[in-house]
Amino acid sequence: MLSQALDLGSLAKNPYEVGSVLTFQRTTDSTSCKNDQLKSLRVRIKTLQQPWTLSCCMIVDILCDSSDEVAETAFLKLFDWRYAAQQRSDNGIDPWSPESAVKYAEFVVSGEAQKFLDQLFRSNTECQDQETEEDWNVCQDETFLVHETRTMYNNETTVYRRLQALQGTTVPRLMGAVELDIAPPTMKNENWKKLLKVQGVLLEYSPDNFTLRDLVYMVPTEDLQGIVDQAVDIVRSLGDYDVLNSDVRLDNFLVTCQRGDEGIDEANRPGQIYRVVMLDFAQSRVRRESESDFEWGRAKARQDEEGAIGLVVRHHLRKHGKEVSYEPSGRYDDFLETESESGA
Numbered sequence: 001m002l003s004q005a006l007d008l009g010s011l012a013k014n015p016y017e018v019g020s021v022l023t024f025q026r027t028t029d030s031t032s033c034k035n036d037q038l039k040s041l042r043v044r045i046k047t048l049q050q051p052w053t054l055s056c057c058m059i060v061d062i063l064c065d066s067s068d069e070v071a072e073t074a075f076l077k078l079f080d081w082r083y084a085a086q087q088r089s090d091n092g093i094d095p096w097s098p099e100s101a102v103k104y105a106e107f108v109v110s111g112e113a114q115k116f117l118d119q120l121f122r123s124n125t126e127c128q129d130q131e132t133e134e135d136w137n138v139c140q141d142e143t144f145l146v147h148e149t150r151t152m153y154n155n156e157t158t159v160y161r162r163l164q165a166l167q168g169t170t171v172p173r174l175m176g177a178v179e180l181d182i183a184p185p186t187m188k189n190e191n192w193k194k195l196l197k198v199q200g201v202l203l204e205y206s207p208d209n210f211t212l213r214d215l216v217y218m219v220p221t222e223d224l225q226g227i228v229d230q231a232v233d234i235v236r237s238l239g240d241y242d243v244l245n246s247d248v249r250l251d252n253f254l255v256t257c258q259r260g261d262e263g264i265d266e267a268n269r270p271g272q273i274y275r276v277v278m279l280d281f282a283q284s285r286v287r288r289e290s291e292s293d294f295e296w297g298r299a300k301a302r303q304d305e306e307g308a309i310g311l312v313v314r315h316h317l318r319k320h321g322k323e324v325s326y327e328p329s330g331r332y333d334d335f336l337e338t339e340s341e342s343g344a
Contacts, residue, residue: 008098008101008102008105008184010182010183010184010185011101011104011105011182011183011184012097012098012101012102014082014083015180015182016045016048016056016058016083017045017048018045018046018047018048019044019045020044020045021042021043021044021045022042022043022045022060023040023041023042023180024040024041024042024178024179024180024200025039025040025178025179025181026039026040026041026176026177026178027176027177027178027179027199041062041063041064041176041178042062042063043060043061043062043063043074043076043202044060044061044063044068044070045058045059045060046058046059046060046061046073047059051085052083052084052085052086053084053085053086053087054079054084054086054087054149054152054282055077055078055079055080055084055149055152055200055282056077056078056079056080056083056084057075057076057077057078058075058076058078059073059074059075059076059205060073060074060075060076061073062074062202072175073205073207074175074202074203074204074205075172075203075204075205076200076201076202076203077156077200077201077203078180078198078199079149079150079152079153079156079198079199079200079282080149080180080198081142081145081146081148081149082096082100082198083096084145084149087145087148087149088145091141091144091145093141093142093145100138100142103138103139103142104138104139104142104143105184105196106139107139107140107142107143108192108195108196109189109192112139113139113143113146113195114191116139116140116143116144117143117146117147117195120143120144120147121147146195149199150199152282152283153199153200153201153282155281155282155283155284155285156201156281156282156284157174157177157201158285158286159243159245159281159284159285159286160174160201160281161174162241162242162243162286163238163241163243163281165241166237166241167204168204169277170230170233170234170276170277170278171234171277171278171279172203172204172205172277173203173204174201174202174203174204175201175202175203175204176201176202177199177200177201177202178199178200178201178202179197179198179199179200180198180199180200181193181196181197182196182197182198183196183197184196203279206254206256206275206277208256208257209254209255209256210255211250211251211252211253211255212227212228212231212250212251212253212255212309212313212316213250213251213316215227215228215255215313215316215317216316216317216320218255218257219255219257219274221322223272223274224317224322224324225324225325226274227255227274227276228310228313228314228317228324228326230274230276231253231276231278231309231310231313232306232309232310232326234253234276234277234278235248235278235305235306235308235309235310236329236331238305239300239331239332241286242286242287242296243281243284243285243286243287244284244285244286244287244299244300244303244305245281245283245303245305246283246284246285246303247280247282247283247284248303248305248308248309249308249309249312250309250312250313250316252278252279252280253276253277253278253279254277254279255274255275255276256274256275257272258272258273258274258275294335297332297334297335298335298337300331300332300335301332301333301335301336301337302337306328306329307328310326310328313326314326
């Protein structure tokens with residue numbers, strides 16, 4: 001049996017525990033260690049940010065070279081289909097188990113996993129032209145999740161590259177893209193091992209942050225408007241870089257507060273500086289080369305990213321007795337569907 005021929009412990013066991021050290025291979029340049037030429041890096045898990053949804057997020061300390069000296073703390077986002085609980089639940093797929101590991105490994109070794117991945121990639125319609133998800137077996141379910149997480153990883157890294165000019169200001173600094181090898185140590189076939197890697201990103205981490213959802217509890221009333229304006233401006237700037245985000249929501253904006261250097265403000269408080277950043281681009285895309293101005297404008301108008309933050313945060317704060325203003329820019333109004341197009 002395959003489970004006897006290969007030690008599947010690394011595939012079946014959850015490696016994500018506080019205090020555990022993980023070794024990654026870098027897939028892009030990183031500034032996280034003193035020796036930037038190192039192709040691998042080790043991290044020690046500090047905190048698990050659960051529950052896990054479409055990815056597995058945690059706070060880690062990056063360890064340089066072969067020592068355990070902490071070089072930097074970072075936010076690690078791993079697209080690990082095995083433990084992305086919401087993704088598995090949304091697709092009606094049971095939690096990952098040792099039995100899942102055996103079946104998926106057998107599917108990989110047989111060559112059928114790569115064939116099924118190629119089929120998914122070609123159709124990009126979840127193979128509904130040939131069979132429905134209800135017809136899939138456990139092996140195909142797992143391979144489908146691999147396809148989905150790889151797509152999200154590619155979306156995330158593509159958008160971060162496109163937004164390079166904004167990194168460190170209105171989006172986090174991308175410290176590097178990484179891969180975690182979860183293949184059995186006795187597996188030598190490189191084609192098989194490619195299907196047993198977990199991809200992820202290391203991002204700049206700022207402690208003591210909070211999301212826009214918690215804004216009303218964390219910020220004085222007089223500071224709310226400025227923070228909301230920052231968030232709306234960030235969303236508007238996506239259009240300048242030909243990025244469309246399908247997942248604009250309050251939880252994907254982080255706010256950090258720093259004391260200013262200019263004494264006290266008008267309310268006799270130490271000066272406050274708020275920084276707002278937008279994160280989570282796994283469900284985003286960049287404009288396609290073949291996409292016309294009309295097609296792109298229509299896609300942006302339909303998504304209404306600006307309203308997804310401006311209107312929603314205004315309504316959210318209003319429920320708590322707070323008022324902020326928001327005026328739509330109307331940038332894509334000319335591309336909205338007319339009544340005749342919508343069938344009204």
